[in-house]
Amino acid sequence: MRLSPQSVYASLSLPQNLRTSRPSHFIKVLALGLSCLTVHFAQAASVATAQPGSVALEKIAAQGVSDLQSAEALVEDLAASKRYGRMLNLLKQDYNDESGEILMMMSRGESLENATLQLAKKAGSETAMGHVVKSAFILFPLNQADLYHYLQQHLGIRDTLLNKWAENSGVLTEPTMPAPDNNGLFIQPLIESASISVFDVTADTRAELLYRRSGAEQWQKGRDLSFEPVNGILTGPVVYLEAGTAYDVKVVLHAPQQPVRKIESRFTTRADKPVIDPDKVYKLSDIYKGGMLDLEALGIEGSKDGYAKIVGDAGTVIAPDDTDKYAIFTGDNSYIYFENITIEGARVHAIYGEKSHDIWINQCDISGWGRAPNVMKKGIAYEMEDAGPINYDSAIYFRQSGVITVENCHVHDPRAIANDWSYGHPKGPNAFLAHANHPNPQFKGQVIVRNNHFTGTADHRLNDVIEGRKNAEPLGGFVRDSAIYNNVLAYSNDDAIEVDGGQQNVLVYNNDISHTYSGISITPVRVGPGFVFNNYIHDLGDLRGKQWASIKMGGLLTSPLGQSIILHNLITTKRNGLTASRFKDDNTFWTQVQNNVVINQKDANRSGFAVFDPQGYPRSEYINNYFYNLSAGKPKIQANITVPYEFDEAKLNQQIAEALFIKGKTVLLPNSDKYRINNFTRLNEDGTQAIYGIIE
Numbered sequence: 001m002r003l004s005p006q007s008v009y010a011s012l013s014l015p016q017n018l019r020t021s022r023p024s025h026f027i028k029v030l031a032l033g034l035s036c037l038t039v040h041f042a043q044a045a046s047v048a049t050a051q052p053g054s055v056a057l058e059k060i061a062a063q064g065v066s067d068l069q070s071a072e073a074l075v076e077d078l079a080a081s082k083r084y085g086r087m088l089n090l091l092k093q094d095y096n097d098e099s100g101e102i103l104m105m106m107s108r109g110e111s112l113e114n115a116t117l118q119l120a121k122k123a124g125s126e127t128a129m130g131h132v133v134k135s136a137f138i139l140f141p142l143n144q145a146d147l148y149h150y151l152q153q154h155l156g157i158r159d160t161l162l163n164k165w166a167e168n169s170g171v172l173t174e175p176t177m178p179a180p181d182n183n184g185l186f187i188q189p190l191i192e193s194a195s196i197s198v199f200d201v202t203a204d205t206r207a208e209l210l211y212r213r214s215g216a217e218q219w220q221k222g223r224d225l226s227f228e229p230v231n232g233i234l235t236g237p238v239v240y241l242e243a244g245t246a247y248d249v250k251v252v253l254h255a256p257q258q259p260v261r262k263i264e265s266r267f268t269t270r271a272d273k274p275v276i277d278p279d280k281v282y283k284l285s286d287i288y289k290g291g292m293l294d295l296e297a298l299g300i301e302g303s304k305d306g307y308a309k310i311v312g313d314a315g316t317v318i319a320p321d322d323t324d325k326y327a328i329f330t331g332d333n334s335y336i337y338f339e340n341i342t343i344e345g346a347r348v349h350a351i352y353g354e355k356s357h358d359i360w361i362n363q364c365d366i367s368g369w370g371r372a373p374n375v376m377k378k379g380i381a382y383e384m385e386d387a388g389p390i391n392y393d394s395a396i397y398f399r400q401s402g403v404i405t406v407e408n409c410h411v412h413d414p415r416a417i418a419n420d421w422s423y424g425h426p427k428g429p430n431a432f433l434a435h436a437n438h439p440n441p442q443f444k445g446q447v448i449v450r451n452n453h454f455t456g457t458a459d460h461r462l463n464d465v466i467e468g469r470k471n472a473e474p475l476g477g478f479v480r481d482s483a484i485y486n487n488v489l490a491y492s493n494d495d496a497i498e499v500d501g502g503q504q505n506v507l508v509y510n511n512d513i514s515h516t517y518s519g520i521s522i523t524p525v526r527v528g529p530g531f532v533f534n535n536y537i538h539d540l541g542d543l544r545g546k547q548w549a550s551i552k553m554g555g556l557l558t559s560p561l562g563q564s565i566i567l568h569n570l571i572t573t574k575r576n577g578l579t580a581s582r583f584k585d586d587n588t589f590w591t592q593v594q595n596n597v598v599i600n601q602k603d604a605n606r607s608g609f610a611v612f613d614p615q616g617y618p619r620s621e622y623i624n625n626y627f628y629n630l631s632a633g634k635p636k637i638q639a640n641i642t643v644p645y646e647f648d649e650a651k652l653n654q655q656i657a658e659a660l661f662i663k664g665k666t667v668l669l670p671n672s673d674k675y676r677i678n679n680f681t682r683l684n685e686d687g688t689q690a691i692y693g694i695i696e
Contacts, residue, residue: 051557052084053103053112053139060107071100071107075139086585087558090138090169098128099135112136112143113150120155129157130165137169141560144171145230170559172230172474175441176504176527177481185251187267188481188505190448191243191405194267195481195505196225197235198251203227205255207234211679214246214266221678225251226529228504229561230474237505237531238679244271274337274360277306284312284341292324296331303335307360312341319344326352327369330398334358343395344368345415349433350395357403357443364409366395370416370429379423381416390416391463394433395454399469402438402479405448412455418463418493420543421517426493428463431455434499435469436479445480445504449487456491458515461543465489465516466497472559472583474526477501485510493542495521495552500583503530503562510694511535512665517542519571523583524555525590528562533680536665536693537571547575549612550598555583556590556617563619564591567680570693572661574601577610577627588615594623595675597692599661603631613639624675626692628657646672665694 050058056074065071075096079088091099098119105115116136123129133151137144148171151162163173177197180186184199198207209222225234234251241247246268253261280302287298287310295301295310302308318341320327327346330336330353337360343350350369353359370393373381381390395411398404411431418428431454436445449466456462466484468477478484479502489496489511496513497520499506504527512535513519519537522530532551540547550571553564571577577598580587598610606612610627613620616639623643627635633654645652647670660667668689671681682691 051140051142052078052087053106055084056103056139057107060103065107068097068100068104071103072096075099075103082585087141088138091135095131095135098131099139102132102136102139112140113147116147117151117154120151126157126161130161133162133165134169137166137171141170141557144169144560145232148173149232172527174475176231176444176475176479176502178442181265183263183265185263185265187249187265188446189267189269190446190481190483191270191272191450192241192485193237193239193483193507194241194247194249194269195235195237196222196249196251197233198225198253198263199233201227201232201234201253202255203229203232205234205253208252208254209236209238209678210250210252211238212248213242214248219250223678223680226563226565228528228563230527235505236529237507239507239509240679240682241269243269245269273362274307274335274358275305276309276337277302280306280308282308282310284310284318285316288316288318290319290321292320292326293318293328294331295333295336296329301330301333301335302337302358304358307335307337307358309337309339310341311339312364314342317342317344320346322347325349329353330356330359332356336360337362339363341365347371348393349397351397353398353401355439356398356401357438357440359398359401359403360405361396361409362405362407366409366411367413368415369393369395370414372415373417379419380427381419389427390429391427392430392433392467392469393428394430394467396431397433397435399435400437400439402436402443403446404436405450406432406452407448407450409452409454411452413457413460414462418456418461420461420493421546422544426463426517428461428493430462430464430467431489432466433469434466434478434482436477436482437470437475444475445478445482445502445506447478447482447484449484451486453488454490455488458491459543460491462492464495464498464521465492466499467495468498468501471498471500472524472526472555474502476526478503478506480504480506480527483507483509488512490515492516494518496537497521499530500524502527503564504528506530508532509534512694513537514539515541517546518548518552519550521552521581522564523552523581523589524559525553525562525564526559529565530562531565531567533565533567533569534682534691534693534695535569537569537573538665540573540575547573549575549579549581550577552579552581553589553591554581554587556586556588558584558586562590564589566591566593567595567677568682568690568692569596569598570665570667571596571598573599575607576600576612579609579612580614588617589613590617590619592621592623593625594621594677595625595681595690595692597626597660597667597669598628599626599657600629600636601631601661603629603636608632608636609638610635611637611639616640624672626652626660626669628652630654630657630661643675646675666696667692
């Protein structure tokens with residue numbers, strides 16, 4: 001059966017409460033039963049994403065299973081399958097009884113929460129109780145957060161024990177941000193944006209966001225806050241703000257059968273430059289005597305009242321000795337501002353610190369870092385014969401740190417080199433390595449990387465240009481409330497930007513990305529929501545000229561449970577646009593993709609997709625995007641399209657698509673007020689055209 005576009009879109013239109021609400025009970029996922037999902041596009045998988053536990057329940061119902069032994073056998077079969085084996089390998093053999101009991105209780109109508117609670121309370125020991133709880137977490141990864149919070153309230157055991165079981169199953173148990181104010185509001189300003197989070201809300205609450213410059217009369221509409229299920233909050237950013245400026249914010253909460261509630265507050269964006277302590281201004285030429293600049297040994301740091309400032313000059317270059325691991329070492333010193341520093345060399349990292357915060361790097365030139373590729377084995381570089389591969393060597397790396405700003409810097413020409421994918425996953429140097437999990441929630445995240453030029457060369461590639469550490473963890477990578485924007489990023493054998501990890505209000509926008517194997521990786525989103533908007537991704541290709549995805553996504557089931565928001569990007573590529581990629585053998589993702597332009601050149605088996613989303617997670621939405629494949633002469637999509645491009649009859653044609661492909665970093669298309677996104681959609685001067693790609 002081949003369905004019309006209208007019937008496809010209608011069949012995929014979910015009730016609002018199912019698309020936005022946080023589930024408090026297990027909801028059985030049913031197959032959509034569609035044989036074709038797109039308008040004359042590629043054939044797609046027709047089964048909606050299912051958790052391993054939901055698949056087992058469907059089999060129990062279909063096979064009429066009524067005994068525990070048969071239920072255990074179903075779990076064993078799933079654990080042996082390619083689809084669910086990686087997810088269920090945490091279920092040890094002695095968990096089978098508990099897994100089967102949970103499923104049998106649920107098959108008789110109990111909720112996941114009640115089944116887990118009852119079985120845990122009647123367990124004969126803490127060990128057996130742990131088996132029950134961990135089994136539930138693993139069988140139903142998309143319900144982990146709700147179940148964890150439910151058990152916190154009702155199980156009646158010490159938090160450390162529950163947290164241990166939860167953490168072993170990949171559940172976030174520690175706060176990502178400081179506590180909210182008395183109104184349940186937390187605001188995290190950056191320089192040109194701010195994140196707004198509302199606590200103590202339900203999943204079916206709508207949060208209307210309004211903002212204005214303090215003193216102005218007219219309120220501006222922001223994008224409604226998104227429900228973030230891991231922490232159970234409503235959250236989202238306000239973007240395109242001015243530095244060092246006071247703003248009023250109003251959140252209007254619309255909860256079912258509750259009176260409308262308004263929360264008002266005020267915040268000030270961060271200044272373009274930090275406050276400097278006049279007694280702590282250092283000329284680099286006065287403090288640098290060769291080798292490594294050790295700020296910890298020199299005792300150079302500022303305070304919250306004023307940064308220490310180190311300013312370089314054209315005649316002073318930091319050139320560490322061959323044995324120096326770093327060119328600049330901050331230790332855990334904080335509140336330091338670097339300006340006009342030139343670094344040539346460093347055995348591993350050029351600038352490195354541990355548990356630092358409030359570090360600002362401006363107008364620096366860094367080259368020549370990383371271990372020397374003295375030994376090559378099967379295309380992979382080693383410093384020494386008996387050493388491990390060269391990997392993670394970075395121009396800038398602050399381990400377990402936060403509140404880092406890097407701007408107006410040129411990072412180029414590392415000494416270390418990266419292999420391409422023909423020799424396995426690329427290993428090698430990075431321009432910036434993010435690990436923003438500072439031990440203090442006040443300093444987690446808040447990384448700003450803006451206005452930089454980070455690049456390898458055609459023959460000497462980076463691994464990722466920007467990479468994240470611990471990127472499978474909720475507190476991995478940039479963690480929260482960070483912004484990567486206005487950068488030129490090029491020449492890597494893997495990603496231009498890897499923001500995998502927490503991604504809670506992490507903003508990636510206005511970047512020019514080229515000559516990389518993939519553009520932006522958001523695989524997985526552990527917390528979210530993460531925002532990718534107004535980037536220009538083009539001319540992809542690694543050292544061999546091979547490429548995969550412009551934006552790659554996956555891992556929703558194996559590393560739950562965050563959403564990506566993808567808006568107004570301009571993507572012109574030979575191969576794939578928005579692309580499912582396996583993370584721990586799972587390529588499921590949850591996204592909102594709206595108002596993007598994706599134009600592909602090639603049309604082959606796994607090439608030329610504007611969107612490749614074979615799992616079709618039913619809460620994902622694809623709205624009003626301009627998709628076109630130049631070789632096919634029409635869009636090529638494997639996804640459930642929610643709303644097609646509004647102007648398709650007039651604009652979806654070969655001539656216009658070819659013109660857009662070669663137009664450059666910014667294109668204009670007719671504005672649609674219906675699909676305009678408050679605060680995000682930017683218009684031309686007369687308001688008739690929407691801007692896609694980079695905003696000047």
